[in-house]
Every structure is written in structure tokens, then in C-alpha cells.
Amino acid sequence: xxxxxxxxxxxxxxxxxxxxxxxxxxxxxxxxxxxxxxxxxxxxxxxxxxxxxxxxxxxxxxxxxxxxxxxxxxxxxxxxxxxxxxxxxxxxxxxxxxxxxxxxxxxxxxxxxxxxxxxxxxxxxxxxxxxxxxxxxxxxxxxxxxxxxxxxxxxxxxxxxxxxxxxxxxxxxxxxxxxxxxxxxxxxxxxxxxxxxxxxxxxxxxxxxxxxxxxxxxxxxxxxxxxxxxxxxxxxxxxxxxxxxxxxxxxxxxxxxxxxxxxxxxxxxxxxxxxxxxxxxxxxxxxxxxxxxxxxxxxx
Numbered sequence: 001x002x003x004x005x006x007x008x009x010x011x012x013x014x015x016x017x018x019x020x021x022x023x024x025x026x027x028x029x030x031x032x033x034x035x036x037x038x039x040x041x042x043x044x045x046x047x048x049x050x051x052x053x054x055x056x057x058x059x060x061x062x063x064x065x066x067x068x069x070x071x072x073x074x075x076x077x078x079x080x081x082x083x084x085x086x087x088x089x090x091x092x093x094x095x096x097x098x099x100x101x102x103x104x105x106x107x108x109x110x111x112x113x114x115x116x117x118x119x120x121x122x123x124x125x126x127x128x129x130x131x132x133x134x135x136x137x138x139x140x141x142x143x144x145x146x147x148x149x150x151x152x153x154x155x156x157x158x159x160x161x162x163x164x165x166x167x168x169x170x171x172x173x174x175x176x177x178x179x180x181x182x183x184x185x186x187x188x189x190x191x192x193x194x195x196x197x198x199x200x201x202x203x204x205x206x207x208x209x210x211x212x213x214x215x216x217x218x219x220x221x222x223x224x225x226x227x228x229x230x231x232x233x234x235x236x237x238x239x240x241x242x243x244x245x246x247x248x249x250x251x252x253x254x255x256x257x258x259x260x261x262x263x264x265x266x267x268x269x270x271x272x273x274x275x276x277x278x279x280x281x282x283x284x285x286x287x288x289x290x291x292x293x294x295x296x297x298x299x300x
Contacts, residue, residue: 160278239295
């Protein structure tokens with residue numbers, strides 16, 4: 001963690017965002033360590049923020065639902081999990097009859113196309129299969145410091161992630177569709193402290209053998225890019241997970257500057273939470289430098 005602190009002190013003052021939290025999980029020892037930096041200073045546990053996890057919501061809801069009961073999933077649902085069901089990559093959705101709209105897309109096998117629509121359709125299929133709401137299904141492993149954004153009590157305990165209609169986005173989900181739908185959806189909407197997400201991932205592994213399942217899946221399941229709802233590392237040396245991880249590494253990125261990466265061989269997890277969209281979103285060079293530098297220290 002000392003080496004990660006040095007990376008943060010060196011790189012964060014040059015960024016256009018001002019908050020970062022890092023968690024390192026040791027799944028073998030079933031423990032984690034974390035640190036957090038706000039506006040130039042490291043903070044203690046009492047000062048922690050709840051970060052907008054953005055698209056980390058997808059695997060934390062959808063992929064975890066598969067782990068809970070794989071028998072509930074059809075082949076079409078697996079295609080949706082892995083963004084291979086031909087649904088469009090996304091666009092603005094009207095809150096009126098959005099479920100009917102998402103259900104109107106035909107499912108057919110296709111090359112990988114990362115899609116919020118695919119995640120939403122997977123949610124609807126899961127709810128139909130389980131006869132329960134998605135968050136009711138998956139939230140049993142959630143730590144108390146990981147929850148849907150509408151359950152955040154104090155908005156000031158969340159970093160600013162941008163501007164919407166001239167007002168700062170703080171304590172509200174950054175994704176416009178998730179914001180206007182106001183529903184507990186699968187493509188975005190979870191918030192967590194760094195401790196909350198680390199504890200939740202440990203809970204998921206303890207309850208449903210996440211690492212063992214994914215390690216076996218890497219060896220036995222043909223896949224393109226996504227594997228049971230998780231993104232994977234194609235080239236460990238150039239990956240945003242950071243150099244040094246193995247090819248049996250899975251995770252996900254979030255638009256607000258968040259990431260999860262878990263190496264099943266090293267049995268380690270790298271969690272990075274930021275507010276990278278605070279000023280603007282389109283320059284990711286600095287964020288990606290931070291991601292790779294921190295990942296390098298963790299995998300080493």
C-alpha cells in the first residue's frame with residue numbers, strides 16, 4: 001500500500017479529477033486493505049466517500065445472479081450476459097414503457113458488442129426466470145456500504161462526477177438513463193465505499209466460490225471477450241488492469257473511472273474508484289496511466 005500511496009502522490013495532482021480510492025483484496029487470506037485520497041490528502045475511514053460505480057453495476061448484479069443459480073439461465077441469457085445477443089450498443093431510453101421497448105429487440109447470436117441494452121435485457125430475462133426483482137436476487141452478498149444510488153442518505157458523502165443541466169452531479173448516478181429511469185437497473189446505479197465493494201466481493205467469493213468458478217471457466221468455456229458477464233484481460237502487458245496480471249484475470253471498467261480486476265491465479269483483486277468524469281470525460285489518458293501504475297504495484 002505504501003507503493004500505491006507513492007503512485008497516487010505522484011500522478012493524482014496532474015489529473016482533472018480529485019478523488020481516488022484503492023482496495024487490494026487477498027482472496028486466499030480472505031482480507032483486504034484500502035486507502036483513499038481526496039483533493040490532495042489521504043483520508044481516514046471517517047472521511048470516506050461513496051463512489052458511483054457506473055458499469056461495475058453490470059457484473060455486480062448480472063454476473064452475480066448467474067453464480068447464485070446457473071440453472072435459471074438459458075443460452076439466450078448467456079448471450080446477453082456476454083454482450084453477444086445483437087442488441088444495439090445503447091441510446092437514450094424513455095422512462096415510459098422502457099421494459100416493453102427493451103423486450104422488443106430480438107435475441108440472436110452475434111459478435112461482441114458492448115451494450116447497456118444487453119445488460120437491461122439480461123435483467124428483464126433474469127427477473128422473469130427467477131420471478132423476483134434483480135436487486136432482491138443479487139443483493140444478499142452486498143455489504144451495507146454498497147447500495148443503489150437512491151438509498152444514499154447524505155449526498156455530500158459522494159464526490160462530484162460531472163454536471164447535468166447546469167447542476168453538479170453529486171450523490172446521484174452519472175448515467176442519464178439510470179437517472180431518469182429511477183429504477184433499480186442493471187447497467188448502472190450502484191454506489192459503494194472502497195471498503196463496501198471489497199467486503200462485497202469477499203462475500204461473493206465466500207458464498208458462491210467466485211474465483212474457483214471463474215478459474216474453471218477460463219479453462220473450460222470458449223469465449224470471445226466477456227465470460228459469464230465479466231470482462232477479461234486479452235493482453236496482460238497492455239491491459240488497463242496493469243502489467244503483471246495473468247491471462248486468467250477478469251473484471252470490469254466503469255465510465256466514472258472505476259474498475260475491478262481479479263486474478264484467479266494470484267488470488268488477488270484490484271479495486272479502483274475515482275470521479276474521473278468530474279470536469280470532463282473524454283480525456284482518459286491520465287486515468288489510464290493511474291490505472292496501469294496502480295495495477296502494476298498490486299500484481300507485483
